[in-house]
Amino acid sequence: MSRIAANPIPYWSKAGKTREVFEEAFRDFQAIGFTATKADVPDGMSAAEYREWIGGFGLSPALSLFNSAFDETVDMAQEVEKAKRFGAQQAELGLDRTMVSSMALPARIARPAVGADFDAGRLDRAIDNVGTVCRVLRTEGIWPLHHSHVGGVFETEAEITRLLDDLGPDVIGAGPDTGHLAWAGVDPAAFVRRYADRLGGIHIKDVFPAEGRPGGSYPEQAATKRLWAEPGLGVVDFHAVLDAIPHDYDGDFMIEVDEPSVESKAESHLISYQWARSFLKGRIE
Template identity: 75%
Template sequence: MNLLAANPIPYWASAGKTRDVFTSAFADFQDIGFTAVKADVPSGMSADDYRSWIAGYGLSPSLSLFNSPFDETVDLAAEIERAKLFAADQVALGLDRTMISSMARPERLAQPAVGAAFSASRLDRAIEMCGEVCRVLQAEGLRPLHHSHVGGIFETEHEITRLLDDLGPGVIGFGPDTGHLRWAGVEPAGFIRRYADRLGGIHIKDVFPDLLGNPSLSYAGAAATKRLWAEPGLGVVDFAAVLDAIPADYDGDFMIEVDEPSVESKRESHRMSFDWAVRMLSGRLR
C-alpha cells in the first residue's frame, strides 16, 4: 500500500520556508486527511526533530528531491558533499529513495518546455555529473529516481531518455512528474509504461491546456497566470491512462503537487486534490 503525500510548495513559494509557514501547511494537511508530506528538513533542525514535528500532525515523511543544475556552474566535489548531507537526513527519516532533478537553467526559465539552447556537450556533461551524484546517493542508502522538471537540462523527452538510458537502471530509477512531462510535450502514461520497471515515486500534477506549446511566457510568467498548473482532474493529463500504466506492485507514494493553485485558497486546492485522489486511487492507499 502507498501513502498519499502533499508537497507544501504553494505555501512557501512566496512566503519562504519558515516554521510558521510549514506549521500552517501541516495543519491544513492534517485536517484534509493527508498521511504524508514531502520530507524537507529545515536548516538547523535535526531529522529526528523534523520527524517528531510532522508526526504531531499525523504525517509521515515522503520522498524528497535532490536538485542540482548539473551544469558548468556546479563544482562536482561540493555537490557530492551536499548529496551526502542530504542523504544522511533522508535515511535518518527512514526513507530509502529520493527524487533527483535538474532545474533553473536561465534560458529554459525564459523559454520553457521546448529545450531552449540545446547543447549536446552540456547534456553529456550533465548526464555524467548526475550519474556521479546518483552513485553517491546509492552508497549512502538512497535510491535515486529521476524527476522530470521543465526549466532544467533534462527537460525534453530526448534529454530525459538519454539520461535514463545512458545511466541505466542500476544507477538511476524513475520518479516522474505528470504535469511537467505533459507541459514539455511528453505523454505521461506512455512514458511511465516505458520505464515502469524503474518507477519508485510519482508526483501527481495536472496542467491546463491554455499555455501548452506556447513558449512566449517565461516559466514564472506562465505559473502566475494560474492557467498552467491545475488541481488533478481539472486539466488535460489522462490520469486514467497514467494509473493504468503504473504496475500493480508499485511500492512508492503518490504525491500531490500543485505549484500554483488555480483557486485562491491553498487549503481548498489541497482539499480538491485530496478528494480526487481518494476517488481515483481507491485500493492503492493506506
C-alpha cells in the same frame, strides 16, 4: 500499499521556508486528511526533530528531492558532499528513495518547455554529473529517481530518455512528474509505461490546455493560475497513467500543485486529496 502525500510548495514558494509557513501547511494537511508530506528538513533542524515536529500534525516523511543544475555552473566536489549529507538525512528519516532533478537553466526559465539553448556538451556533462550524485546517494542507502522538470537541463523527452537510458537502472530509477512531462509535450502514460520497471515515485500534477495559456517565462505562466491544475481538472489522462503503473508499485503518490488554480491553498489541496482518495482507491493505504 502506497500513500497520498502532499508537497507544501505553494505555501513556501513565495513566503519562504519558515517554521510558520510550514506549520500553516501542516495544519491544513492534517485537517484535510493527509498523513504524509515531502521530507523537507529546515536548516538547523535535525532529522529526529523534524520527524517529531511533523508527527505532531499526524504526518510522516515522504519522498523528497535532491536538486542541482548538474551543468557547468556547479562545483561537483560540493555537490558530492551535499549529496552525502542529504542521503544520510533521508535515511535517518526512514526513507529509502529520493527524487533527483535539475530545474534552473536560465534560458529555459525564460522560454520553458521547448528545449531552449540546447547544448550537446552540456547534456553529456550533466548526465555524468547526475551519475556521480546517484552513486553517492546509493552508498547512503537511497535509491535515486530522476524527476522530470521543465526549466532544467533534462527538459525534453529526448533529454530525459537519454539520461535514463545512458545511466541505466542500476544507477537511477524513474520518478516522473505528470504535469511537467505533459507541459513539455511528453505523453505521461507512455513515459511511465516505458520505465515502469524502475518506477519508484511519482508526482501527480495536472496542467491546463496549452491553447488556454498565455506565453511568457516559467514564472509568468505560473502566475496566471492557468498553468497548473488540480489533478483531474486539466488535460493529463490519469486513467492511462494509472493503467501504466505496475500493481506492485510501492512508492508515494505525491500531490503537487505549485501554483493553485483556486485562490486558497487549502482548497486546492482538499480538491486534490478528495480526487486522489476516489481515483486511487485500491492502490493507496
